Amino acid sequence: MATFSGGEPGDRAGPAREGHHPLIAQPHTEDEGTVAEAEAEAAQLSTPARPLGEPGRRLDRKSPFFVGLLGAAGVGVAYVLAQAVVTAQHTLILIGLALFLAIGVEPAVSWLVRRRFPRGAAVSAVLLGLLMVVGGFFALAIPVVVEQATAFAHQAPRYLQTLQDRSSPLGQLNGRFGLQQHLQQLLSGGSGVLDAAVSAGKAVLGTLGDLLVVVVLTIYFTADLPRIRRTFYRLVPRSRRPRVILIGDEIFAKVGAYVLGNALISLIAGSVTFGWLLIFGVPYALLLAILVALLDLIPVIGTVVGGITVSLVALTVSWPVALATVGFFLVYRLLEDYLLVPRIIGKVVKVPALVTVVAVLLGGVLLGVIGALVAIPVAAAVLLILHEVTYPRLDRT
Template identity: 25%
Template structure:
């Protein structure tokens, strides 16, 4: 294999440097525009999920616009049905939570704080005295004023953020409709930009990424719904008053490995202690048993049958991807973390395959391996062969 000339080496390095600069610039743009990119990313995901059904309706003779309208109406009907089912349940659970707040307050003041004081030696009860609080504020009025200004600034920023969220919610169905209508056109335009020498490789990676993302997004969504139903029904059956609310919350955040279960266990045990006004061992064991059963169903039935093992993401990789995405790009990063990690896993498998075939792995010199296995002794010719 002939070595590259210094000029070619420099040219290749500059090309690589150019692509690195392009990637860094794209990352900076995403970071800067993260607040306004969120509805576009959500709409693109919904358009990607609905495009197969649109294509199926087109193959059955309907026009693209008609198929898009039918799928869009179906999405809206599913959303309305979900709201009609969940809103009354959540409303009753919220009313139960509000009516239970005095019991939680009494338990915190009369049980939790004295227990903490006995074991740590800290004086926490005195800070609940209003006169002491007013005295402390008068003594530290300057710091209190600065904290108040910071708090009002945060609330004003939160108000603007709330307005932005409302605008994003209004934009989401509009953007979803356009993504559904023009999805195939967008894919064709992106495919036309791929260098002709790499079309086959990019097409293969795109198919694998599409399979992985489809398996993950559709499967994980079904697993989240199933776990929410299992937890909510189980906690309600064992007699936990806030079981429906805690179960739904635990199911919805179960896309982060173990976080949904851990959150549900903590909230469920705390709710059981306050509800029983003490340690009701039977109720605590039943609450814990619901989450143990849910984890076993998820690990042995739901995830293997619905999601499958085509994703290949380790739980630590999932946790790292979500935390890194949230740290770098906020909510948009958390939204994109797992899809990006799944696609990156496909690219890493491809890079590993290319590495195993490269000269760096196999070596540039061809090795001659001698066959040292003993050969069988020659068979003497027969009488007919000698004649």
Template identity: 35%
Template structure:
């Protein structure tokens, strides 16, 4: 080839990078041979290997979630508290306050209310708990006069063991495993309350931003509907939390007035607080509170015990059919059987916290099922 031919080849022929890559048909026997077919994605070994990796990944994720379950419960409780306080924040926002200032106002009012409760009622409650502890041996002696109970005590020494346990000065510390256990339990409770309070503040302050960020994950064509459904769920949760507080407050105030009226003023504040606290627990909370008050009423005077039975039977009917439906009518719409099932499942999963959160969760799931799945089935 002459220099002219080389120049022509250089000018007219594409460079090496423009040459076609060699295909399988271009390989000769002098090369490494023609590549074989690709490994089938349905090969048993490959399927088993990828399936094993999936199982290991699922196990690792599940183990990680289980190890942080206490933190997840705190987050869940903080979210429900924030949802319950959100209507109060909106009340101040409608009066012209900024969101941050409204959140600060609500939290200050809440802390002031808690502080007033601690100052006004906790010392009285402590004294009344001591009075109940001091009176318990006398109550047990009065029970022991009953022939049937005396026979059971002779056989099993139930009353003697209970009296010995109650009269000990350290029976409260024994519940928690000694003085160190009491200190650790109190410290853990204070730490949990602090963490939940801080997370509640964050949820309240950034609730709108968090909702908008989640809603933007939905497709634009469905974003408006997702926003409306999400707002209804959050409003329902907030309404349930606020309503549960109102119902419990009614139970506590009613018990306080009743106990003063029947002559149990020495224990009225402590027992009314116990009734209000337990009334928050669905299904069984109000009954447990009534049983506690009635038992102390019988121990004080059988006539007072009978009056307690009548009062709480009547009050629970009023609460179940008058107070609760009126308070919760705009928040949750859950049939009775679903309420029972949800409370049982929630209690089995997360204990008391699960039972508290079960009903609004069930209401949200029922609403989403009705608005999404049932409507889709109706048009298909």
């Protein structure tokens, strides 16, 4: 029977000379029997080039036992994975959103890297720039928003009195739809208001926590994206890897162009809305402009919801201003769909209008707001795969 010396615990070359690792289950004795024999063979398999030996022969996949075992294991693994996905759905959505944002800022990072910036410096510069822009925006906007929110709270009693004035636009809406009655039912009962406040507080804290998780994950994903990309492509068989690289990089480019372009279009929407509201003296202009910019990130339905909200607030000024605001959003929506989107992101994403609407609706139903946000680039990726892989194969059969 073969025997071995245990080796020094700190000897890093031990596994290459003997099958029994010097840091595992010492002392090593002859009482190990057939395991010691296998360890002697393991010592022969271990080489400097292959410290853990060469891969062995594949199992006979046609064996009835192997087929049955593999089928049963597949069903069990599928069930466990399905349960895990359902349980971790919220966390998986946050991870997916962070990866989506990391791919979105990658064009800017790669642009700096191509100009001889180190990867770490490029990531830091892009993220620091975004942080400065967002931080500066909120530093300027928060005082104004707080001031306008305070003014709204002081003006709330006057708005309630306006609801009872049948000659005012709000009074006419109240007489037709019973707005005041609905508000009184909503606010009736102190416990109901308290519960609503507690629920709102929990929702805000939860949203801030999710936002922090997404920001941290986005930073890590952006910094490590080359290795993530490389690992993903190594999971593909070597014979198909070049083709997958071409298609995968094209999909990543579409996502990046969409994220940056969508952010730019939303900024334009908020700026134009702010100018319009200032010109016509609509109250809470900055607050409403920020709301429109955020809603415009959601394709198709975001601008509609924002326009309706702003138009209702414009009713506090007059009917003509409200109707003009409705017309403004209709014109802006046409300009956005047929001028801004085609010029900024349309040439890269290339998703037909019908597919856009269907994708946004399905994304909203499946994953809510996040699903609506990522629906268009996902649809673009699906269309690319259909045109490059599925349709050619079907044409050849």
